[in-house]
Amino acid sequence: MDEKRIKGQLLKGMTPLLVLSVLKDGELYGYEIAQRIRERTDSVFALNEGALYPALHALEAEGSLTATWRESDKGPKRRYYALTDKGRGKLAEHEREWVTFRTAVAKATG
Amino acid sequence: MGLSTGTEGTWFTYLWWTVELPHPFIGELLFAASFLVLPLLGLWWISRVRDRMDPSAPASIPDDASVTRYLDALSASLGLPAGVAADVRSEIAAHLTDTIDGLTEGGMPRDVAVTEAIGRLGPVHDLAVAIRRSQQTHRRLLAGIGGGIVSVPLGLAVGIWAAVGLALPLMLLVLVSLSTLEAHLAPGAALRRDLAMDIISLTAQALMFGVAARLAVRGTAAVSRRSPTAIGRSVALAGTPALGLLVLFVLPGPQTWMTIPFQFLPVIGFALGATLRIDGPLPRVRRRTILAAVVVYAITIVTLVVPVTRAEADGWPLDEAVGLEVLPPRGPRALVPQTAGVAGAGMDAWCATRGTTSASCTFDASDQGHPNRRLSAKWTGLRVEAWPATTAGAWPVGVDPAATGPIVTAPATRDGTELVGTLDIGMRRDGPAWWVVPTGVAPDGQRYRLSDGDGVEIPFHGTVWEWLMAPV
Numbered sequence: 001m002d003e004k005r006i007k008g009q010l011l012k013g014m015t016p017l018l019v020l021s022v023l024k025d026g027e028l029y030g031y032e033i034a035q036r037i038r039e040r041t042d043s044v045f046a047l048n049e050g051a052l053y054p055a056l057h058a059l060e061a062e063g064s065l066t067a068t069w070r071e072s073d074k075g076p077k078r079r080y081y082a083l084t085d086k087g088r089g090k091l092a093e094h095e096r097e098w099v100t101f102r103t104a105v106a107k108a109t110g
Numbered sequence: 111m112g113l114s115t116g117t118e119g120t121w122f123t124y125l126w127w128t129v130e131l132p133h134p135f136i137g138e139l140l141f142a143a144s145f146l147v148l149p150l151l152g153l154w155w156i157s158r159v160r161d162r163m164d165p166s167a168p169a170s171i172p173d174d175a176s177v178t179r180y181l182d183a184l185s186a187s188l189g190l191p192a193g194v195a196a197d198v199r200s201e202i203a204a205h206l207t208d209t210i211d212g213l214t215e216g217g218m219p220r221d222v223a224v225t226e227a228i229g230r231l232g233p234v235h236d237l238a239v240a241i242r243r244s245q246q247t248h249r250r251l252l253a254g255i256g257g258g259i260v261s262v263p264l265g266l267a268v269g270i271w272a273a274v275g276l277a278l279p280l281m282l283l284v285l286v287s288l289s290t291l292e293a294h295l296a297p298g299a300a301l302r303r304d305l306a307m308d309i310i311s312l313t314a315q316a317l318m319f320g321v322a323a324r325l326a327v328r329g330t331a332a333v334s335r336r337s338p339t340a341i342g343r344s345v346a347l348a349g350t351p352a353l354g355l356l357v358l359f360v361l362p363g364p365q366t367w368m369t370i371p372f373q374f375l376p377v378i379g380f381a382l383g384a385t386l387r388i389d390g391p392l393p394r395v396r397r398r399t400i401l402a403a404v405v406v407y408a409i410t411i412v413t414l415v416v417p418v419t420r421a422e423a424d425g426w427p428l429d430e431a432v433g434l435e436v437l438p439p440r441g442p443r444a445l446v447p448q449t450a451g452v453a454g455a456g457m458d459a460w461c462a463t464r465g466t467t468s469a470s471c472t473f474d475a476s477d478q479g480h481p482n483r484r485l486s487a488k489w490t491g492l493r494v495e496a497w498p499a500t501t502a503g504a505w506p507v508g509v510d511p512a513a514t515g516p517i518v519t520a521p522a523t524r525d526g527t528e529l530v531g532t533l534d535i536g537m538r539r540d541g542p543a544w545w546v547v548p549t550g551v552a553p554d555g556q557r558y559r560l561s562d563g564d565g566v567e568i569p570f571h572g573t574v575w576e577w578l579m580a581p582v
Binding site for chain 2: 029030031035048049050051053054055056057058061062069075076077078079
């Protein structure tokens, strides 16, 4: 296993936060979301692509994302995801939780 | 479906639901809504459901057998409505295309890139289950149930128009066929148009229920993202017996032996509507096939109706009622008021149905030109009697010569110059035509009839069960 990569339960719990974070700047389709997460985290977070789509669909079902099929310049039609107001609120909440968590872990580990 | 007003108020009826309205204006609004707004809403809802239920154009997928196999296995394992499953398949196909392109651009051989792209998505069954779980939330399930409940009236509203569209040409064709048969092949026959119309009406209702069930199942599936096949099967399993029991025990209507099997057509329509090709669009049927089906159906109905034809009595309308010899003899002329009409017929008589099982009959002794303007007080045991009638067409013209006695009797009361009695025929299978006569006991101790009577039609109106249990 790549030492830099974080996998397992920690990543699974953070998937919604990561997905919502990369969509903050604008709409993206699934492959782009996976790529964007990989790029932004220097491949530390290599999102399991099999977990990406269930996470996207769950966020869409709860109303945090909207999805629209659109023709793309290259390749097949793609399903673009965008944040909703509810999604923005959820992202802000996740970010607050993450700061609390990070601070607590930093304190605990000295 | 209709709106009726009377001295008692304004009533709005939609299918079996009837409600008294506080103001006629509300009734007019409901009336317009049921005929126009609800069907339009129903059509809109059908198009919305269709978008989610039926797959659009197939997604372009990478030209590779292992990718196709992966996507086919994914589609088969998803257990989602076809339209949603097609969307998921297209999305995963696009993802695989992008991944394979990205890997090959980085220098990876294509066959290795395909394996890597598929591997990154993980086992197909795990992916399918995870996507299904993410789609089938509790919130969507509740919304789906709500969607299904809303779909029923919308489906019925659309179904009514579909039923009218089916029934009108069928009725026209059958009526023309029956009239032609009567005129050319069976002169003197009275073919049962009422039965034919009942059967067509029930067929149209079957279509209506089918449309409502289909929309309810697909509406629930589309909103809840559950498999329409599973929902349809559950709805059919639960709804068909319930609707069957409703038809058997609750819903009243005109019943005959011939129409009883057809009473269950709406139940069959419901079951078929909930299950037949529920996961996709219905097959397109060619106009020629529809026309052939309509003609075959019309021929079937005519074939069913002809054997129950009743012979028309010769010379109808008749000057005098027939078959009166089986009744008690006419009363002594000195004691029975006579009318100016048929000589010796006794009191004027007329009957009117009251409700669905009884008739109120009045016998008038007020002929101004006759010395006996009132019924003699010497009569005792006054009563009205209902005898089986002989008919001309559907109309009673006298007493059935084979009758051995009255089916029902009821006491008659004097009301001025009139004798009035109300007969409760009850639910009997051997109707619907009856001949009603007043009788009384004269001073000589004999029972006589005081009038030649009048015919009355009380068609059976009840549930299938009541028909099956009714005495003959």
